[in-house]
Amino acid sequence: MNVLFVCTGNVCRSPIAEALMRKKFEKYDLDGIVDSAGFSPTTINDAPDYRAVEAAKGFNVELTGNSRIFLKNDFDRFDKIYVMDTKNLREVKDLTRNKNDEAKVDYIMNVIEPGSNKVLPDPIYSGTLGFNEFMTIIDKVTAKIAEDNRK
Numbered sequence: 269m270n271v272l273f274v275c276t277g278n279v280c281r282s283p284i285a286e287a288l289m290r291k292k293f294e295k296y297d298l299d300g301i302v303d304s305a306g307f308s309p310t311t312i313n314d315a316p317d318y319r320a321v322e323a324a325k326g327f328n329v330e331l332t333g334n335s336r337i338f339l340k341n342d343f344d345r346f347d348k349i350y351v352m353d354t355k356n357l358r359e360v361k362d363l364t365r366n367k368n369d370e371a372k373v374d375y376i377m378n379v380i381e382p383g384s385n386k387v388l389p390d391p392i393y394s395g396t397l398g399f400n401e402f403m404t405i406i407d408k409v410t411a412k413i414a415e416d417n418r419k
Contacts, residue, residue, distance in 0.1 A: 269417045270301040272346040273376065274356050278306025278335035280320040280392050281352045285376065285406050287329040292414035300417075301345065305338040307359045312337060317392060323399035327407060343369040348413075350376040353387035379409045 273285035282304035289302045316324075316331035324331045340363050342349065349372050351357045357375065364370045377386035391402045 269298065269348070270346045271303075271413065272338075272342055272349045273304045273352075274338055274349060274360055275304070275306055275352040276356065276390065277308040277311035277314070278304055278337075279311050279314050279317045281388065281390055281402070281406075282306060283316045283331050283333070283335075284320055284324055284329075284403065285350070285410065287324055287331050288327065288403075288406050288410040289413065291329050292410045296414045296418050298414060298417060300347075303346070305336050305342065307338055307356070308335075309337070311335045319392060319399060323391075323403050326400065327403050338363070340365070343372060347372065349373045350379070350409075352376055353389070376406075376409055379412050380405075 271289055273282040273289070275281035286302055286304035292298070293300065293302060313334045315334055321331045338360060343365065349360060351360055351373065357373065360373050361370060364373070375385050375387070377384055377388055388402070388405065391399045
């Protein structure tokens with residue numbers, strides 16, 4: 269299974285989800301690609317936010333790599349594309365080419381709360397969702413994705 273996580277800048281939420289998902293792929297010996305992307309041109313090639321890096325250490329994961337922009341050909345590479353919020357959903361869906369592309373896109377929170385369409389605020393800016401709480405939620409989401417896709 270190939271999984272892509274999308275947030276705004278690809279420097280906090282989606283890299284955290286990517287790192288935790290990679291950890292689950294390794295733990296459960298799952299095959300596939302895990303990646304993350306964003307939409308902000310101001311963060312292209314930036315490293316993950318230092319606060320995200322520190323929070324990830326507490327979950328024994330390392331955030332590596334640089335941010336990248338979501339591309340139309342991501343629909344060809346990935347089976348599921350999870351977005352963090354409504355803006356991300358609109359941005360991804362604006363690039364869909366057909367119903368097949370559209371069917372791949374979902375809110376990340378629908379993994380653990382099906383049909384809720386809840387957004388997952390950015391802990392950098394929200395002030396309401398701290399990094400530890402965010403990490404705990406993403407850890408739960410990625411565990412559910414892995415569980416649902418075990419061999």
